[in-house]
Amino acid sequence: GAVVSQHPSWVICKSGTSVKIECRSLDFQATTMFWYRQFPKQSLMLMATSNEGSKATYEQGVEKDKFLINHASLTLSTLTVTSAHPEDSSFYICSARVYLGGSSGNTIYFGEGSWLTVV
Amino acid sequence: DAKTTQPPSMDCAEGRAANLPCNHSTISGNEYVYWYRQIHSQGPQYIIHGLKNNETNEMASLIITEDRKSSTLILPHATLRDTAVYYCIVRFGSSNTGKLIFGQGTTLQVKP
Numbered sequence: 001g002a003v004v005s006q007h008p009s010w011v012i013c014k015s016g017t018s019v020k021i022e023c024r025s026l027d028f029q030a031t032t033m034f035w036y037r038q039f040p041k042q043s044l045m046l047m048a049t050s051n052e053g054s055k056a057t058y059e060q061g062v063e064k065d066k067f068l069i070n071h072a073s074l075t076l077s078t079l080t081v082t083s084a085h086p087e088d089s090s091f092y093i094c095s096a097r098v099y100l101g102g103s104s105g106n107t108i109y110f111g112e113g114s115w116l117t118v119v
Numbered sequence: 120d121a122k123t124t125q126p127p128s129m130d131c132a133e134g135r136a137a138n139l140p141c142n143h144s145t146i147s148g149n150e151y152v153y154w155y156r157q158i159h160s161q162g163p164q165y166i167i168h169g170l171k172n173n174e175t176n177e178m179a180s181l182i183i184t185e186d187r188k189s190s191t192l193i194l195p196h197a198t199l200r201d202t203a204v205y206y207c208i209v210r211f212g213s214s215n216t217g218k219l220i221f222g223q224g225t226t227l228q229v230k231p
Contacts, residue, residue, distance in 0.1 A: 006162075034218065043206075044163070044221040093162045095219070107153065108219055110162035 002028050002098045006111035013084055013118055020080045021114045023094030029074035030096035034108065035067075038091040050077045084118040091115055123207045125225045131201075133231050137194040141207030144188040150211055152183060153219065154192045156203040156227075163206065163221075166192065197229045 003026040013019045023033055031052045036044040048058045048069050056069035066088075068080040077096075081088055095110040124142040131137040143152065151170050155163040167174055167181045169190075174181045180193040194201055206224040211217035 004162075036221075043223050044157075046218060046220060049218065091160070095162075106217075107165060107168055109165055110155075113160070113162040115160075 002026075002096070002109045004030075004094065004096050004109050004111040006092075006094055006114050008114060009112060010115040011117070013116070015085055015118055016083055018080055018082045019084055019116060020078055021092055021094075021116070023077045023079070023096070023111055025075045025096045028096075028098055030077075030098070031074060032097045033071060033077040034095045034097075035069060035077075035079050036093045036095070038093060038113075044093060047079075081116065084116070086118045089116055089118045123209060123222055125205075125207055125222065127223065128226045128228070130228050130230055131194075131197045133199060133229055134196055137197040137201065137227060137229070139192040139194075139205050139207075139225050139227065140189065141192070142189045143207070143209050146187050146209050150209045152181065152187075152190050153208045153210060154179070154181065155206045155208065155219075156201075157206070157224075158200075158203045166205075197227075199229050199231065201227065202229045203227060 005024045005026055007022045033050040035047045038044045046059050047062045048056045050056045050069045050071040052071045052074050058064045071077040091113050093113040095108045097106050097108050099106040151168050153168040154166040157163045167179050169181045183190045204224040204226050206221050208219050
């Protein structure tokens, strides 16, 4: 399947600082990427849809000024958590849509995830 | 996107087939059924998807009922490494805006 890579895998930052997480599609071009967060023992929650060359679309309740998303190229989307606080500590996961062709439509592949701990 | 209903947990003996059910009674005609799994502390892994025909790949088989209101994911010979949370999701597979909305999934425990 298509490969989606995230970096860093884990990061610790001080409260009040900003941290950037990268999501790359390694063997395909992704016009659309998605960002999720997941708290322990909970399911994935969609945060936003990232479209190459345009502004991201945020889900209801997600602060766009706090979670900055940039999708400047067809293989890279970034999520920046600004002025991070301990409650932002979570598992952040990106995904990218791949067009499969024919009647298979398209599907979505996920990165390995990034653990953020804010101290 | 239509909602799905899955049992919260299931057990399966190692080497036996694991049959994971999913109800999606409000699915529309152009929505696909997708299955993903998430092993602890990793990103979800794509397993399989289908529209109305049964599908099989190297990981699993997907059986969709004729009325498309339910489906079953089959892992033919479960191993301990198949222990994970399995998510059944319906989405517009041919749409450029189709999102994956995760429910609570089924926690599959494969036992020796």
